[in-house]
Amino acid sequence: MVINVELENYAVKKVLIYQGSSADILYWATYKKLQLPTTAMLPYDEPIYGFSGKKVSTHGFIDLHIVFRDDAQTKTIPIRFLVVDVPTSYNVLLGRLSLNTIGVVVSTPHLAMKFPAPSGDVLTIHGDQQLAHECYMTSLCPQLPLLQNNHIERPPGSDIALSGDDLDPRVA
Secondary structure (H helix, E strand, O other): OEEEEEEOOEEEEEEEEOOOOOOOEEEHHHHHHOOOOHHHOEOOOOOEEOOOOOEEOEEEEEEEEEEEEEOOEEEEEEEEEEEEOOOOOOOEEEOHHHHHHHOOEEEOOOOEEEEEOOOOOEEEEEOOHHHHHHHHHHHHOOOOOOOOOOOEEOOOOOOOOOOOOOOOOOOO
16 A cells, blocks of 8 residues: 655655555655755664565664644654665555554555544545555566656745655655
């Protein structure tokens, strides 16, 4: 399932919810788009193994807050992300550890995940079927270049100049 979240005051799309992963991954291209300083990352030398079983080197890890939004309700949680530099059509991968910490129940037939909100209500985050299809099609054709639109929008009120195709100029 692919969802949208807020990460470091950016609206980040193409976030893969993957219960088969034991790690939360922030991809290097996304790290750079978020304009996080490399000094914010702590060293981590151990490799991880990707979807295909390939050994993947890590840049390090970073602790960030992620915001899930369901209309007027939000839930913010800290997540420790491993930063890796591999080609992918996703910006972030949320794995089992964070999903279990949040108390997420995922329903792929409904393209939705539910979890308790701080108010005691239940938040429902819906998957983005169009972006999921886009990511899936990219994975089927690895010889094609990855889509240049990373679907990361600049924060509201920001005057930071960011590159054209990679960001949506509209403020969410």
